[in-house]
Amino acid sequence: MHTPDTPDTPYDLITTPLTASRAADLLRGALDLEPTERGVLPHRLPARARAQCADGQLHMAESQPSGVRLVFRSRATVVELDTLPTKRVYVGAPPRPDGVYELLVDGRPAGRASASGGNTVTIDLANGSAEHRPGPVGALRFAGLPDGDKDVEIWLPHNETTELVALRTDAPVEPVPDRGRKVWLHHGSSISHGSDAAGPTTTWPALAASLGGVELINLGLGGSALLDPFTARAMRDTRADLISVKIGINMVNADLMRLRAFGPAVHGFLDTIRDGHPTAPLLVVAPILCPIHEDTPGPCAFDFGAMSDGKLSFVATGDPEDRTRLTLNVIRQELARITTERAADDPNLYYLDGRELYGEADFAELPLPDQLHPDAAAHRRIGERFAERAFHPGGAFADTAVRS
Incomplete structure (x- = not known):
C-alpha cells in the first residue's frame, strides 16, 4: 500500500x-x-x-x-x-x-x-x-x-x-472509458451516508457496490432521508439501472410525520421514482435494528449527560403510548404492506427487512456506539449482507453487474 x-x-x-x-x-x-x-x-x-x-x-x-x-x-x-x-x-x-x-x-x-x-x-x-x-x-x-x-x-x-x-x-x-457496469442509485439516512465508517470506500453502500461490481451513486443524506419530494425527483432524473431506498430511522428520530401521512408519502416517493425508471429493479429497505427507537418514537435528542463524559450518544424522547407516532416497528409493518400491495402491479419492486442486515444478534456483538449509528465493523457486515441479498442469485439486483 x-x-x-x-x-x-x-x-x-x-x-x-x-x-x-x-x-x-x-x-x-x-x-x-x-x-x-x-x-x-x-x-x-x-x-x-x-x-x-x-x-x-x-x-x-x-x-x-x-x-x-x-x-x-x-x-x-x-x-x-x-x-x-x-x-x-x-x-x-x-x-x-x-x-x-x-x-x-x-x-x-x-x-x-x-x-x-x-x-x-x-x-x-x-x-x-x-x-x-x-x-x-x-x-x-x-x-x-x-x-x-x-x-x-x-x-x-x-x-x-x-x-x-x-x-x-x-x-x-x-477519463476512464465506460466499462459497461450498471449504475446503482441508493438513498438513505446517515447510516447510508457512512456515519462512523472507517473511510469512504468502507461505508456499507461503497462496500456493497464493490462486491456487486456496480457503479455507486450514494444519496445517503445524514438526518435527511425524510421522503422529500425534491429527493425523489432527483432520483427520477438520474440515470440508473438499479435503485434502492432505505426508509425509516430519520422519519422516527426527526418526529417529522405521523402515521396518517407516512403511507401516502411513501407511495408518492415511489411513484415519482417510477416516473423516470418504470421497470428498473427497485428495492425498498426497512430500518436496521435500533433499540432506542424500535417501540419508542422520536424526537431523538443528544444525550448531554454522556457528552459531559466526553461521549456522543442519543436518546429517544417520544411517548411510546402515542399510536399515531412512528416507531421502527410501525415503519417496517407499513413498508412491508405497501410493497406487497404495489408488487401486484410492479414485478420489479422488492422489499428487504433491515434487520436481515443488522439485527438483535449483531447488536449484541457489535452494539451501536452512540445508540444510533453502526461502527466500522458493522458497516462492513451490513455491506456484505446487502451484497449477498441484493446481488446474489435470487436477489433484487441479481445478474445485473453489466449493462445489456
Whole structure:
C-alpha cells in the first residue's frame, strides 16, 4: 500500500485545473458541480433540489461527498490533489477526526490521506449556533504508484465537505472509458451516508457496490432521508439501472410525520421514482435494528449527560403510548404492506427487512456506539449482507453487474 508523503525538492508535474467542465469528465457519484472561486464543489443533490429546502442539516449532508470519487486513467506514479475541506467542531464533544481520502489503483487500495487546513465550522448543539472560519487550501500527495497505464480513483471524504482545486500528476490523465457496469442509485439516512465508517470506500453502500461490481451513486443524506419530494425527483432524473431506498430511522428520530401521512408519502416517493425508471429493479429497505427507537418514537435528542463524559450518544424522547407516532416497528409493518400491495402491479419492486442486515444478534456483538449509528465493523457486515441479498442469485439486483 502506498502512503502519501511530502516532497523535499521541487519537481515538474502536470496540473489539471478542476473547473466544473473539466471535473465533470473525471468525477463520479456527484449530481451537480458548483463552480467556486478556487475550483469546484461537488453536490449530491442538484441545485433545483437544494433551492427547495433551507434546512442546514440537509445542505451540510448533501455537500459531503459520500461515494464521490475522482476517476482517471494515467501512467502517473505521483498524484497530488489540492482541496479545501470544511471541518466541523462540536462544542463540548470529542474532536472529530479529519476526513479521509482513499486511493485505489485498478480497484485495489493504494493509499490513505487527510487534508490539512480548510474551513472550520464550530457548532454549539446547546443553542444551535454555528461559527464559520475560513482557512487555507490543503494538499495531498500519493507517490510510488506502479508505472504503466492504470485506473486511478481518489474517493473523497464521505463526511467532510470538500471543494476541489487542482489535480497534479507526473503523466497526463484521461477519463476512464465506460466499462459497461450498471449504475446503482441508493438513498438513505446517515447510516447510508457512512456515519462512523472507517473511510469512504468502507461505508456499507461503497462496500456493497464493490462486491456487486456496480457503479455507486450514494444519496445517503445524514438526518435527511425524510421522503422529500425534491429527493425523489432527483432520483427520477438520474440515470440508473438499479435503485434502492432505505426508509425509516430519520422519519422516527426527526418526529417529522405521523402515521396518517407516512403511507401516502411513501407511495408518492415511489411513484415519482417510477416516473423516470418504470421497470428498473427497485428495492425498498426497512430500518436496521435500533433499540432506542424500535417501540419508542422520536424526537431523538443528544444525550448531554454522556457528552459531559466526553461521549456522543442519543436518546429517544417520544411517548411510546402515542399510536399515531412512528416507531421502527410501525415503519417496517407499513413498508412491508405497501410493497406487497404495489408488487401486484410492479414485478420489479422488492422489499428487504433491515434487520436481515443488522439485527438483535449483531447488536449484541457489535452494539451501536452512540445508540444510533453502526461502527466500522458493522458497516462492513451490513455491506456484505446487502451484497449477498441484493446481488446474489435470487436477489433484487441479481445478474445485473453489466449493462445489456
